[in-house]
Amino acid sequence: MTAWRRENTGDLAAFEQIMSQSERRVLRVALRLLNNQQDAQDAAQEVFLRLYKHFGDLDETRGYEPWLYRVTVNVCRDIARGRRRSIGLAEVPDPVTPQPDAYHDAERAQQREIVRRGLSRLGEKERAALVLRDVEGLSTREVAGILGSSENTVRSQICSARLKLRDFTGRLLRRRS
Amino acid sequence: MSCSKFETDLALYAGDDLPAGRVARIESHLAECADCRALAQDLRASQALLSELRDEPLDDAMVAQVHHRVLAEVKNTPWTWGAGFTPRGALAPLLTLAAALLLAVVLLWPRHQPKHVPVARVEPAHVTPIAPMPGPDIVPVRHRVVRRHMRPAPAAQVGPPLLVQFVTDDPNIVIYWLVDQKPQGD
Numbered sequence: 001m002t003a004w005r006r007e008n009t010g011d012l013a014a015f016e017q018i019m020s021q022s023e024r025r026v027l028r029v030a031l032r033l034l035n036n037q038q039d040a041q042d043a044a045q046e047v048f049l050r051l052y053k054h055f056g057d058l059d060e061t062r063g064y065e066p067w068l069y070r071v072t073v074n075v076c077r078d079i080a081r082g083r084r085r086s087i088g089l090a091e092v093p094d095p096v097t098p099q100p101d102a103y104h105d106a107e108r109a110q111q112r113e114i115v116r117r118g119l120s121r122l123g124e125k126e127r128a129a130l131v132l133r134d135v136e137g138l139s140t141r142e143v144a145g146i147l148g149s150s151e152n153t154v155r156s157q158i159c160s161a162r163l164k165l166r167d168f169t170g171r172l173l174r175r176r177s
Numbered sequence: 178m179s180c181s182k183f184e185t186d187l188a189l190y191a192g193d194d195l196p197a198g199r200v201a202r203i204e205s206h207l208a209e210c211a212d213c214r215a216l217a218q219d220l221r222a223s224q225a226l227l228s229e230l231r232d233e234p235l236d237d238a239m240v241a242q243v244h245h246r247v248l249a250e251v252k253n254t255p256w257t258w259g260a261g262f263t264p265r266g267a268l269a270p271l272l273t274l275a276a277a278l279l280l281a282v283v284l285l286w287p288r289h290q291p292k293h294v295p296v297a298r299v300e301p302a303h304v305t306p307i308a309p310m311p312g313p314d315i316v317p318v319r320h321r322v323v324r325r326h327m328r329p330a331p332a333a334q335v336g337p338p339l340l341v342q343f344v345t346d347d348p349n350i351v352i353y354w355l356v357d358q359k360p361q362g363d
Binding site: 012015016019020023024027028031032037041044045048049052108111112115116130133134135136137140155158159160162163165166169170 | 184185188189191192194216219220222223224226227228229230231233235236239240242243244246247248250251252
């Protein structure tokens with residue numbers, strides 16, 4: 001009996017198992033979409049409560065990952081609209097002076113931080129498409145299915161998002177160098 | 178940027194999203210355009226950083242906090258276990274049984290009570306004439322003819338009821354039947 005089937009029969013242990021398998025992925029996506037730890041935790045909690053509530057409605061043959069991604073995007077969108085949090089350039093943390101032996105790692109971490117800030121400045125739909133495609137590594141077709149868009153729309157969104165992100169990160173990285 | 182018409186394709190090319198038919202054209206252009214090569218390099222650098230975000234470790238405490246919050250919430254819900262309210266959950270057998278009982282009650286519940294319940298069936302061969310009894314006159318039973326458009330007889334013309342006695346196989350059972358007399362106008 002698969003975990004999914006056992007979950008449908010009302011097994012709390014199976015639900016916990018599925019949550020353990022997917023909670024880091026859900027949290028990671030929520031963090032990239034919201035760029036705020038507390039909001040991401042709230043979003044992940046809401047996602048799994050909805051998963052629990054809708055066990056019987058889910059199609060076992062299609063798996064639960066696309067459903068989880070879709071609900072995560074929707075919940076994060078609702079939270080972002082409700083709280084209207086925005087991260088500006090001034091909030092990008094100042095670079096720390098790295099130790100010589102850790103210089104490369106620290107520099108890379110700073111670059112990732114800049115990319116995170118760049119993501120937060122993208123529009124809602126572009127950010128969701130880019131996170132699912134380039135961070136999560138899903139195919140364009142999968143992203144289109146999750147977002148309820150056509151593949152052409154998703155290509156257009158990720159194309160625009162990549163160019164905007166490159167402009168943002170390129171400007172900051174050049175400034176720091 | 179001098180080659181703005183290639184920007185879109187370059188952004189798709191950086192993520193391997195460019196249709197195969199346009200890859201050759203963009204690669205041919207990159208071979209001769211330094212600005213576009215620089216753009217493609219920047220885009221690939223961004224792609225690499227984005228993919229690194231996927232591998233960044235999450236704070237275990239943050240994950241555990243969400244985990245415990247969800248389980249606490251789930252265990253405190255009034256519907257507890259049962260996969261929500263869906264029939265495929267643990268409530269399914271109870272719901273099915275309740276539905277079957279309800280259906281049986283609806284189907285078997287008497288719609289109406291019969292107005293006349295026969296006490297016993299009497300074979301015509303066993304009907305025997307009886308001696309007159311004191312009281313109302315006893316006359317042979319006649320089928321009452323019901324005529325349509327019959328005028329109602331005045332109440333004063335209806336005679337006294339007749340008493341008919343039926344004898345059954347069981348000597349302990351005797352049936353008496355009071356029959357209204359036919360109006361005298363017929």
